[in-house]
Amino acid sequence: MSAFNFNNEVTLISHYCNSHIAVYDPVENNPDEIDWNKNLKNYKLKKSKNGASFNTGGDQHMMSHLYVSKFGKVEKIFIDLTMHFPEAFDDYGAIKLLYNDQFLSRLSSLQKFALETNKTSVKFRRQIANIEIVSGFIKIGQHPVYSSENSTKYNDSELLIFQKKDKIKIQTDNTNLDNFMLPLKNKKYPIYIYSYLAPDEDNIAGAINEKKLIVIENIDGCYIDKLTKKSITLKRTKN
Numbered sequence: 001m002s003a004f005n006f007n008n009e010v011t012l013i014s015h016y017c018n019s020h021i022a023v024y025d026p027v028e029n030n031p032d033e034i035d036w037n038k039n040l041k042n043y044k045l046k047k048s049k050n051g052a053s054f055n056t057g058g059d060q061h062m063m064s065h066l067y068v069s070k071f072g073k074v075e076k077i078f079i080d081l082t083m084h085f086p087e088a089f090d091d092y093g094a095i096k097l098l099y100n101d102q103f104l105s106r107l108s109s110l111q112k113f114a115l116e117t118n119k120t121s122v123k124f125r126r127q128i129a130n131i132e133i134v135s136g137f138i139k140i141g142q143h144p145v146y147s148s149e150n151s152t153k154y155n156d157s158e159l160l161i162f163q164k165k166d167k168i169k170i171q172t173d174n175t176n177l178d179n180f181m182l183p184l185k186n187k188k189y190p191i192y193i194y195s196y197l198a199p200d201e202d203n204i205a206g207a208i209n210e211k212k213l214i215v216i217e218n219i220d221g222c223y224i225d226k227l228t229k230k231s232i233t234l235k236r237t238k239n
Contacts, residue, residue, distance in 0.1 A: 004065050009227045011066035013170055015177035018059050020143035021079060023191055023216060024051030026181060027135035029144040034128060036081075036212070040193050041124045052129035052191055053143045054214065056081060061175050064140060066232070072224040074182065074234065079140065079214035119208060123195040131216070132188045136236065137168075138216070141179030167225055169233045183236035185221035192217060 004011055024031040031051035034043070060081065067076035097111050107115070115121065131138065170180045194213040226233040 004067065006068045006072055006224050006227055009229060011068055011224075011227065011232065013064045013066070013172045013177070013180055013232065014175045015062060015064065015141060015180060016060075016175060017056060017062050017081065018142050018178075019057060020053050020055055021062070021081070021141070021214065022051060022053035022143045023079070023129075023131060023138065023140050023214065024053070024144065025131065025133050025135050026137050026139040028132075029139070031131075031143070032129060040128060040212075041126060041195070043126060043128055043193075045127055046129065048129045049132045051131040064180075066224075068224060074184075074219050074222040074224065075217075076219060077138075077140065077182070077216040079216075081212070118198065120196060120198040123197060123210065125192060125194050127190050128193045128214075129191040130188050131191060133184065133186050136186055137165075137181045137183055138189070139179055139181045141177070167233055167235045169231055171231050173230045182219075182222050182234050184219055185236070187220060189219065190217050191215070 021036075022031050028050045031053040032046055032048045034040070034052050034054050036054040036056045063080050065078040065080065066074050067078060068074055097107075097114060166183060168181050168183050171177065192215040194215055196211055197208050198211055199208060221237045223235050223237060224232065225235040
């Protein structure tokens with residue numbers, strides 16, 4: 001059973017979004033542009049190669065969640081621009097339900113009750129892009145054009161050194177983090193949009209808003225090596 005914690009530590013990464021949130025290969029860093037504020041239910045999937053950059057139109061702090069198996073394998077990456085959830089979700093364990101199960105399986109009566117209690121309903125789940133990884137890493141954060149980090153393409157010798165890295169350490173309590181990377185296998189990964197309706201995070205009476213999650217699925221070859229309250233160290237499997 002997957003969870004949002006591992007060895008009693010949560011797998012959250014705090015970071016910052018400066019009008020764009022991008023998912024891309026750090027070597028082939030030319031992601032497709034997608035307007036986050038449009039209705040994406042009928043978005044036509046492009047033959048994207050390098051990833052996707054979502055234009056959010058605002059600067060904000062945000063959270064990403066690593067969805068980890070009991071063996072420490074990272075299976076999915078959830079990118080959440082909302083950050084706030086009704087407290088009742090914790091009482092029913094419904095944050096996992098919200099993020100995953102309600103889109104993929106039939107709901108039990110208890111799960112339906114948890115969603116109804118929190119006035120939450122599904123709008124749609126749709127594949128929005130593909131990202132083909134060739135460097136052995138996936139990068140998440142600001143658009144490479146707008147990032148304060150060096151986002152120039154690597155030459156052959158630099159790439160060889162870069163790809164020998166098998167571990168990445170992420171400071172999870174750094175809300176000013178522009179970007180972070182995960183090591184993983186080279187292959188194509190699907191990027192989805194999860195859209196749902198839920199109460200306003202500021203608890204305005206009766207206010208129901210649409211919320212969206214960016215989800216990179218079928219992550220392969222990435223494992224938790226060390227997890228503390230302030231950092232996550234990730235390793236790539238050799239095979």
